[in-house]
Amino acid sequence: MGFGPGRSQSFFLVLAAARSEKLGGRGSHVQIGYEWQMCFFVCLLISCWFLGERNNLETGRKRIPSCSSSSKAVLGEGTMTYFPEEVVEHIFSFLPAQRDRNTVSLVCKVWYEIERLSRRSVFVGNCYAVRAERVALRFPNVRALTVKGKPHFADFNLVPPDWGGYAGPWIEAAARGCVGLEELRMKRMVVSDESLELLSRSFPRFRALVLISCEGFSTDGLAAIASHCKLLSELDLQENEVEDRGPRWLSCFPDSCTSLVSLNFACIKGEVNAGLNLSYAPTLDASDLTKMISRCVKLQRLWVLDCISDKGLQVVASSCKDLQELRVFPSDFYVAGYSAVTEEGLVAISLGCPKLNSLLYFCHQMTNAALITVAKNCPNFTRFRLCILEPGKPDVMTNQPLDEGFGAIVRECKGLRRLSISGLLTDKVFMYIGKYAKQLEMLSIAFAGDSDKGMMHVMNGCKNLRKLEIRDSPFGDAALLGNVAKYETMRSLWMSSCNVTLKGCQVLASKMPMLNIEVINEWDGCNEMEENHGELPKVEKLYVYRTTAGARDDAPNFVKIL
């Protein structure tokens, strides 16, 4: 990876900034003092540029030497005598955000080395986007590793069991190459007891394990963690499928265990002070509930069931002025059932809680007027997820599609990063989304749209789109192939029960070799697909993601990777 000084360096810096998205990671988490650090950093770069430029003028031609010993006189030695490695590393420590660290590592070979050896935290958004060994080799001194496995729709049983997402390779690679590992976070992965055993024995400084929506292990694996991780301070298990082999594992914590600070295996998310999770309590009396909530004036995060009713939400609106996140879950999962919350509750919340920025709302009916009002009252939404339980249900007052309502949301909420839409929706809503939702990173679509145009609006318009998941919508090959370069800027695309055909997937695969195109056919439809040569067979489930690892070798037989 040779980059030169001077203009080439500036050029590569710009390129790195543009390409850094590819290596994943979110925006900077460090806000305070960030501008000062960036100033220092930029000054450093400018000084490098000057050195390079001076050299070019002297020699009269552009050279692009690598930052090896031969170019020390040009740049290497110049920067290194001014800034020894330790100093550069110290400067990098002000850039904790992965995106920024990826950027600096592209500047030159020396910086790549310094950065990778000093990297403390690695986030892998898709475990199949990169090989585990490669991550372990590149970042041997990593302390905190986060890996995500299955696509989001796996939460709703749309991904067949045994699809993949195995934690084994990651724990094994880390055990071989990253012995200083202290924290491991995994989401939607399959973790075996053997892996947990290996984990417990491989990392002497291991202190924090967070497993969210994982499966494949039992309390025996937890017993190994409890027994061997002497410095364990955090064990956080949320919504996992754990085989319960008895409470014996709890007694495996050594008597001398003084390190455990945070133990969470009861699905309560976040600090109790700032948040309240009542979403597993259907028999809580509605009036008791609202009485309690009316006293929680400092509440920032509230998760409830729809038993709270519109009236209860009005109480929340008048009491909880600091509310930032609200989730209202359904107590009756059946499509044509009954719910005590409607669009009125949502409007009340929007009126009373101006700080609201994150919403997950299950209900049985909605109106455009309500959504337009909500959008005006709460322009600060970063996450807006509305689920009308009956697929394709129109505005309950006007019988119109809900295009205008959601259009208002994306138009007013300029910082919207995540959106889930539902109800009766035409291509028009996607036109609005493509036009206005410029910060949107994740979009979930179900039972919506009329034609390929819908999906293409999104693919062409949403500049920051990272994850797109679609089910039961009439988007086909034209939409899939409408903007193939886009997939390289995204983490993944999921499409199930749409109109995409195998031919379309094959075309995509041939055009974009850096993508894995997974055709998932639970019912062993491979044979079916070969039989119907006349009519184009539709792909039941499609999962597309960018990767540097090539086709994965742990795919089950019902997954075909093109």
Next chain:
Amino acid sequence: MEAAVGYLGVNADNLKDTELRLGLPGTGAVDDHHHLSSQKALPSSVPSTPRGKKRAAEDNDDEATESDDAVEAAPPVAKAQVVGWPPVRSYRKSCFQVAASKSKAVGNKDEASKNTTAPAAAVATNGSLVKVSMDGAPYLRKIDLRMYKGYRELREALEAMFVCFSGADNNSGANPSEFAITYQDKDGDLMLVGDVPFDMFTRTCKKLRIMKRSEVTGLGSPRQTKI
């Protein structure tokens, strides 16, 4: 659904149980559920917008991909479902279903609420609902073995469940020592409950059978029935 049953009156559950019809207890007829859902749709405060009661036309009944728990606690087959819809995590759905089956088994709403407020992360992927038969009883029951911490709790629950059948000719109710609790294990053998550690028992038990002592021969001395 359980709440709606209460709406009908205190004895609704018992009435439904003794109703003569074909099929396993717990699976209701189509009519029942329509009746229940129309009961539910009578809110005390009338909203300004009409309550939509359109049923989705394209429903498929694929919810049976879930474990036995789901089949047991779910409403009847006629209430069709779309796979993976609504987008609620299976974990959340199964917590409600576990709560529903527990309240069915124990017949005690208070206990059910205790379980729903703080569900443990440990939810077994295999169903552990087993049928319980009692010699002389007209119908069987089903219980979730995971709900019990040990043999004593299990025994108490079973006694509570079947007390109505054993008191026919005994004024003071069932005499526990008259009965032995046996089970059928993975190999199909009839075993006496209580010999192995409770964990192992819950893993290997396929069916429970409460037998009259007089029929229990060669399974051990009467003292062994004390668990």
